[in-house]
Amino acid sequence: MLAVNFLLLAAVLFCIGVFGVIARRNAVLVLMSIELILAAVNLNFVAFAMMNDNIDGQVFALFVIAIAAAEVGVGLAMVLMIYRNRKSIALDGLSEMKG
């Protein structure tokens, strides 16, 4: 199997995730797009671990999984708090910090 297969699949997933982060207005959907990006990064790590015959890539992929789980937990807690205060999770409405 060619390394390009894995890397191109990861690139496609990454670009779709970036598109989701830009295009989506709903905060939960933006978090899902971030998950897509992290999954793409994990695919790259594992492909490089296989290519170099070195397990360090898998070690980093597990770190990424752990950080992603923490990020989703905190992110959804923040979304819940925003929803409780504003009755909406539309991200374009959050402009209090605008100068």
Add this chain to the structure above:
Amino acid sequence: MVARWTVNLHALIAQTDAEPAVNVALNIGFGLIATVMIFAAFSVVTTKNVVHAALYLVLVLAGVAAQFILASAEFLAVAQVMVYIGAVMVLFLFGIMLTRAQIGKEDGLNNQGWQLGIPVAVVLFGLLGYVIFNTFEDDVLEERAPFPTEQLSDQYLSAYLVPFLAVSFVLLAAAIGAIVLARKD
């Protein structure tokens, strides 16, 4: 005639033996899973129903786990299934149910200028694809037995011990932070 045919056949077999072994079944499996993953990922960012987006995300993450198995990372595949499909998706579904009122299709999930994302994604993919093709054009992932899990745990408990402890601390802090943020009073 028959003799020449068998000679040709032998030459053909010798030729296929000489080429680097490509596992056709592995490549077909990769292609099928990759197609499903790309379709599902596209649906995640385009669908009008938030719950459907979460379920398509399950498909993408399960596909990632399957690709991990193809890339001989079995422990990671199991961890991916348990953490993402088991825990993160439940969190997402809770988040959806606690923050939305209407069931079914919903308008206004996209930003005003969401079309701006299309050129950004296309240009980014063009750039990434060009770089990947130029750099890794001939690199082959050789088939191998799965990495043993002992090797992974050895790395965690020796070379990466400090980052490992840091990650466990980050997880603890995130759990406490999520509770503090989300509690009612």
